[in-house]
Amino acid sequence: MVEKTKVVVQTADFDVTEEYRQLASDNSDGAVVTFVGKVRDFNDGNPVTDLTLEHYPGMTEAVLTQLAQQANERWPLNYVTIIHRVGTMSLGEQIVFIGVTSAHRKAAFAACEFLIDFLKTKAPFWKLEAGTEGSHWVDARDSDEQAAKMWQKD
Template sequence: MLDYQRHIAVQTDDFDLAHEYQCLRSHSATGAIVTFCGLVRDMNDGKDVTGLFLEHYPGMTEKTLDSIADEAAKRWPLQAVRVIHRVGQMALCDQIVFVGVASAHRGAAFDACEFIMDFLKSRAPFWKREQTTQGEHWVEARTSDQDALERWT
């Protein structure tokens, strides 16, 4: 059994970065916290983005995120992992995803945070529908996201 704190959430509500950071500070052995927050941006593949709608596969999504966090905790000595991914309609600059990792050392925290994000992008069952000035479309999987996984195998 892995010995680390884990919080996984898929939600429509926004999240508070300061609160999430404070939750990662709960272990006395923590010497480093690394966080990532992804936002809705105004441009993608040369198209002017006006909004984003995210769907997921309930139950399966959380199970996949749990598995990704556990794999990170097997590879690096982690005290805590927090992953929050929003679903539903979002506007420009809205927060989409939060990944936070606490470890005794910065190298493990940086690597684990990037590992979790790379696997989340390629393995978690989320689907994005972008609204653009040219209309709506589903976002295709990127080769660059798959390529990012190769360095972890």
């Protein structure tokens, strides 16, 4: 049986095909929307060679679960999966998987976008980027804060 809400923080990579298969197993859903974030080779114009993500165990999972609950309250969703990796990852490796299902595409697209926007601003993760110039902690981005504000209710 597939969990309706699945939240996992792990060091191991995840299998996108398997996660999609689990999400798409319910024939009452007409839409499955997924997002996968990967380690890229640059940030703010600077080269990146690898990325280390740290988190606050227990609190991180609680925040991600709250985000999934908020998405379920806002849209008619059936399944929500959030998988986030921690530890050191090389270029091209997967960092995060978000998958949602709904009877209709608009709800699924909106919920997926909401989840990544809020995950980037609310979840307690810290990012250390390594590059040819050394390593540095990455500050929060104004653009991520602006994206999250778009979802705030009046």
